[in-house]
Amino acid sequence: MDLSVIIVNYKSRAKLERLLVSLRVADWSGISHEIIVVDNASGDDLSGLETDIKIINSSRNLGMGGGNNLGIDNSQGGYILILNPDTVVKPEAIKVMLETLKNNQTIGLVGPKLVYPDGSLQYSCSEFPNFWIPILRRTFLGDYFKSVRDAFMMTDFDHDSVKAVGWLMGSCLMFKRGLKFDDRYFMYFEDTDLARQVWQRNLEVIYQSAALVIHDHERASAKHPWYRAIFTNRLAWYHIISWLKYFQKWGFKKAKKGIL
Numbered sequence: 001m002d003l004s005v006i007i008v009n010y011k012s013r014a015k016l017e018r019l020l021v022s023l024r025v026a027d028w029s030g031i032s033h034e035i036i037v038v039d040n041a042s043g044d045d046l047s048g049l050e051t052d053i054k055i056i057n058s059s060r061n062l063g064m065g066g067g068n069n070l071g072i073d074n075s076q077g078g079y080i081l082i083l084n085p086d087t088v089v090k091p092e093a094i095k096v097m098l099e100t101l102k103n104n105q106t107i108g109l110v111g112p113k114l115v116y117p118d119g120s121l122q123y124s125c126s127e128f129p130n131f132w133i134p135i136l137r138r139t140f141l142g143d144y145f146k147s148v149r150d151a152f153m154m155t156d157f158d159h160d161s162v163k164a165v166g167w168l169m170g171s172c173l174m175f176k177r178g179l180k181f182d183d184r185y186f187m188y189f190e191d192t193d194l195a196r197q198v199w200q201r202n203l204e205v206i207y208q209s210a211a212l213v214i215h216d217h218e219r220a221s222a223k224h225p226w227y228r229a230i231f232t233n234r235l236a237w238y239h240i241i242s243w244l245k246y247f248q249k250w251g252f253k254k255a256k257k258g259i260l
Contacts, residue, residue: 003033003098004077008067010042012085015216020050022088027095038071064170065181065190072180080179084171086216093211097174100208108203109175109195111168112211113159122215125154125165125207128192164204167195172213184249189242196250 005023009016016037023035036054039046041061049055056074058067068082079098083089097110114124157163170191179197181190195205 001032001034001076001078003031003079003081003094004072004075005033005035005081005083006038006068006071006075007036007083007085008038008040008064008071009044009046009085010040010061010067011044012042013044013046016046016085017049019083019085019087019089020053022090024050025091026089026093027091029095031095031098034076036071036075038067040067063183063186063190064188065185066183069180069183072177078177080175080177082170082173084215086218087171088214088216089172090212090214093213094174096211097208100206100211101174101176106204107206108179108198108201109168109173109205110208110211111173111206112213113207113209114169114171114213114215114217117214117216121159122169122217123155123159124169124171124215125163125167127154127166128196159207160209162209163207165207166199167192167205168207169215170194171215171217182249184245185242187238187242189239189246193246193249 007016007019020035034054035050035052036056037046037049038056038058040063041058046055054074056070058070061067062070072080079101081094081097093112097112100110101107111124114122116122154165168191173191173194175194175198179194182193182197183190185193198205
């Protein structure tokens with residue numbers, strides 16, 4: 001089998017159905033595939049989904065990385081496509097990403113151009129962060145260090161091009177079997193960590209603008225000002241904890257793509 005599509009669901013049945021509709025009409029010519037939905041103890045009733053979809057019910061919420069790893073462990077494809085349920089895949093996107101990986105052995109991870117539902121660009125690729133980047137993104141200090149923040153988010157390059165980047169947003173990622181998430185992160189930084197694993201193997205992380213995916217993205221951990229979020233938002237705490245775990249694992253020296 002060529003490709004396993006892994007979708008982790010958590011209280012997202014309506015969005016999941018929209019994603020599955022887009023997968024049904026995707027260009028699968030010449031691609032043998034399977035679709036696996038991991039329900040992360042969400043309580044959603046997933047009955048009535050297409051009969052050819054494999055559903056794995058986790059007895060507990062394993063987080064983003066752990067849920068996807070459960071799907072990978074129960075998959076057969078030589079390549080893995082990770083999709084969030086809040087995405088909608090354009091028909092040609094999967095084939096473009098798969099051909100990008102197959103045609104270049106120096107590429108270890110590829111992701112698409114992401115856009116919001118209104119068609120506007122979503123910044124989905126970044127350089128690797130230094131320790132202070134999350135603070136600059138979440139507080140007023142980012143306004144005083146805008147050039148640093150924007151350089152991290154790679155806002156200055158042509159997002160209609162193909163480019164090697166530090167890491168890619170985990171809402172849509174494709175890679176060859178043999179790579180898995182580090183499930184020490186319950187949520188956040190698992191995509192950054194995955195990209196570092198790729199660069200550590202002397203492979204490239206590629207932003208592929210010819211593949212287009214709609215992402216109905218909400219920064220759930222940043223809905224409230226930072227000074228309120230740390231007291232009221234559980235996802236903000238997950239973000240902080242993962243931030244500390246990431247730098248504990250990789251060290252505080254800023255990584256550069258290709259030089260780790």
